[in-house]
Amino acid sequence: MGTADMTAPETILSVKDLRVRFQTLDGTVEAVKGINIKVNAGETVAVVGESGSGKSQTMMAAMSLLSSNGEATGQVDYRGRNLLEMTKSELNKVRGRKISMIFQEPMTSLDPLYTIGNQLMEPIRRHRGLSAPAAREEALKLLRLVHIPDPERRMKSYPHEMSGGQRQRVMIAMALANDPDILIADEPTTALDVTIQAQILMLLAELQRKLGMAIVFITHDLGIVRRFADRVYVMRQGEVVEEGQAEALFANPQHAYTRMLLAAEPTGSKAPPPANSPVLLEGRNVEVVFKIGGGFLGGEPLMLRAVDKISVRLKRNQTIGIVGESGSGKSTLGRALLRLLPSDGVIRFGDRDISEADRQAMRPLRRELQLVFQDPFGSLSPRMTVGQVITEGLLVHEPSLTGKQRDQRAVEALREVGLDPNARNRYPHEFSGGQRQRIAIARAMILMPKVVVLDEPTSALDRSVQKQIVELLRKLQADHELSYLFISHDLAVVRAMADYIIVMKQGKIVEEGPTQEIFDNPREAYTQTLMNAAIDSTRFRISA
Amino acid sequence: MLRYVFRRLLTAIPTLFVIVTVAFFLIRVAPGGPFNQERGLSPEIRANLEAQFGLNDPLWLQYVHYLGNLLRGSFGPSYNLPDFTVTELFAKGLPISVQIGTSALVLALLLGSILGTIAALNQNKLADYSVIALATAGSTIPTFVTAPVIQLVFGLSWKLLPIGGWGDGALINKVGPVLTLALPQIAIVARLMRGSMIESLRSHHIRTARALGLSDWSVVVKHALRGAVLPIVSFTGPAAAALLTGSIIVETIFSIPGVGRYFVDAALNRDYTLVMGTVVVIALFTIVFNLIVDLLYAVVDPRVRYD
Secondary structure (H helix, E strand, C coil), X not given: CCCCCCCCCCEEEEEEEEEEEEEECCEEEEEEEEEEEXXXXXCEEEEECCCCCCHHHHHXXXXXXXXXXXXXXXXXXXXXXXXXXXXXXXXXXXXXXXXXXXXXXXXXXXXXXXXXXXXXXXXXXXXXXXXXXHHHHHHHHHHXXXXXXXXXXXXXXXXXXXXXXXXXXXXHHHHCCCCCCEEEEECCCCCCCHHHHHXXXXXXXXXXXXXXXXXXXXXXXXXXXXXXXXXXXXXXXXXXXXXXXXXHHHHCCCCHHHHHHHCCCCCCCCXXXXXXXXXXXXXXXXXXXXXXXXXXXXXXXXXXEEXXXXXXXXXXXXXXXXXXXXXXXXXXXXXXXXXXXXXXXXXXXXXXXXXXXXXXXXXXXXXXXXXXXXXCCCCCCCCCCHHHHHHHHHHHHCCCCCXXXXXXXXXXXXXXXXXXXXXXXXXXXXXCXXXXXXXXXXXHHCCCCCEEEEECCCCCCCHHHHHHHHHHHHHHHHHHCCEEEEEECXXXXXXXXCCEEEEEECCEEEEEEEHHHHHHCCCCHXXXXXXXXXXXXXXXXXXX | CHHHHHHHHHHXXXXXHHHHHHHHHHHXXXXXXXXXXXXXXXXXXXXXXXXXXXXXCCHHHHHHHHXXXXXXXXXXXXXXXXXXXXXXXXXXXXXXXHHHHHHHHHHHHHHHHHHHHHHHXXXXXXXXXXXXXXHHHHHHCCHHHHHHHHHHHHHHHCCCCCCCCCHHHCHHHHHHHXXXXXXXXXXXXXXXXXXXXXXXXXXXXXXXXXXXXXXXXXXXXXXXXXXXXXXXXHHHHHHHHHHHCCCHHHHHHCCCCCCHHXXXXXXXXXXXXXXXXXXXXXXXXXXXXXXXXXXHHHHHCCCCCCC
């Protein structure tokens, strides 16, 4: 998107030998290890890497936004002046005025207690000394610039009254309020739905054309890099391992890590189960209604139809991908089918009708119907050893096992998910996100289930780790003829995992069919939007 | 909003009813009666007194009578201070307790918030550790220790304050009791404020404010403090109800004629009507202050709406 003047690019920001250290209980951790990065006027630079690569901390250090236990050394020169040596008041004349920043968390990055208008006017008044009415005019202009509908009304809105995409637009408006030289965008779309992601990226591109600022994209998403960046820095464990023009870097990656990143998209596809494969789990006209508000003297409650008469048939050895944006009801559907939520309609497991089964009746079936969650950090009890975590279900479902037999099963389950059996004596916090997700999978697998609902099992993981988890899940499916209900908003992963896809929106099925068909010929407009929004991050796969 | 207030006041009626009922029967379960302690009371006089106050009636009938009187706004006569009705006792003592309690509460909120904020802004530095030490001391040293110490030092040695007495509400007479009452509350507020301010300062929107180059004043006061004040608001409800209804220790040590003594004295003397009066007053204060706090909450946090 950059239109940098190729003849004489003026370097406006240069990071020289930057080091960032954090004092932690385990001693000093060096997050950034002496890196060099430069940003020219008007260009788009991407800093790419997986979590823990130091890409965010580099820019946090430049903006003096490190947490209190962090310390930066080296140089971050903005137009010849070292930001790291500025006094706070000097720095506050640069931050928000010459260099501004937007963040990954649109939901929490705005102050929940003030109106949008108030928050927008504040940086304008501070940096330009405008009167309140003049700043208000400016704020309105900015809201129009970022295409917020009905800006007059929105000035009076509070952040919680807006969607994530709109809040990110407001963040962008605030960041651009004083026409900065550089906009640092730290994973600006990661927390948003795919269709919204695309809109925000388009907006940034459009604003860059209009306003001509340089953009520094901090991202793990190579699709964004490929599409928008002029130059790229690839970071790994606090170091820049490769840098160069985006085109050249994608065409001919030099460093093994860059090549690994580029190949990290999950690949392959799943063949459908044989036609005579029996239906294991079936839902007919499943309906989940949430009651909001109401109660004692509370008036009429609001009824929210989260799942609206949906029918699903999951066969043995089949993977159904359930796709949709946040709030589409896909997770609710998964939970309803496992009878973890009260629902209307018919649900059958094997040849049993479990629509009316209560907790007591469901308990023996639970071992065959397992669930793996998105959050590998929150779903494992921090006070239990991994061994205790994964064998807990055995206590309920196979109480006759001796401690020794349970331990043996734990060893087998851990081996099966590719972890060292010694892991069972350690605690969850000692493991990385990917390893924890393996532990969560082992906890489900130890019970030898027939159906596993996987609720965004890879969404919190880095791409390269995602690919490993996808491969693990596939292997487990092949070994045990498992049936998966794979809930995800990530089309690349769903495409690799599922043989059948259901697209959901607002509690309803928009479209369903075999994976290949859905991807090749999406019939519904919504599916097409979803595909188009996601396609850029899946198309660039290069042959290594 | 008005509808919400009305609804809350409506739900207060059954709450009060339950409290009154439970308290009425609980105090009757305790052995003894209002006229047992008075030695030298001949059995005839005692029987006469009990008959006069209807204490010989079946318990349910006494309960019905009490509820009836309560509905008419009468708490009945005090059994142990027979020259006064319970209402008169409260009319005299409550304003005094409320004055002392309000002053202590305001002092605690102001000083506690400031100390907590200073601590949070200097986390793990000297100022922070000093506040933590002070707060720990403030909440561990009991009032029956601080009160005499204040009397000794400021009253007896330095002669800056009177040792005790109400002095018809002279300002100087209030300093000791207010200080004693406020100290542990200052400690609690400071600790609460420190915790919530640290959390608030770490939140994403504070990072945004800093990234926009806003002044420290705006970052700390406008953005961090307003969010951090919410736990303090919640704390204020029950704290106000407790402080404004008087403290037996402070009132006894400083000889203040408030209502704090009534609860304990009345309970010990089986002064049934005075116990019930105290229960109703404390319950009313609690209900009203919790409602005020909930309304304040909506003022501070626009995400809270009651309609």
